[in-house]
Amino acid sequence: MSIKKPxxxxxxxxxxxxxxxxxxxxxxxxxxxxxxxxxYPTVNRWENGRAKPSPLGMQKIEQKLYEMGEQGEELLNKYLIN
Incomplete structure (x- = not known):
């Protein structure tokens, strides 16, 4: 079992x-x-750069990206730090 990196x-x-x-x-x-x-205010703060998602929030966002398939993967690669 591997541990997934955030x-x-x-x-x-x-x-x-x-x-x-x-x-x-x-x-x-x-x-x-x-x-x-x-x-709603949480999403608004995230989008406006006033707050960063918690680790749990990032997991949920990542899940949504993977649910989108190739389009989500492209979006993730666009913003991911290498």
Whole structure:
């Protein structure tokens, strides 16, 4: 059993990744927050760079990216720190 390494993304890029993911899924901030199990103001703060998702929040975002298949993988690679 391998331990999965958490995503590492620069703070300014996290908000851009979240906004782009949300727009690709066609969700409002309110709808996206409901999908992730967080509040609307939380998603708003993430997108505006005023807060960074918790490790659990990042896991949920990563899960959404993988659910999107190739499109999600491309988006992840665009923002991931190598």
């Amino acid at each position: 995503l590492v993304i620069d703070q300014p890029k996290v908000g851009k990744l979240i906004r782009e993911l949300r727009l690709l899924t066609g969700l409002t901030q309110e709808q996206f927050a409901a999908v992730l199990g967080v509040t």
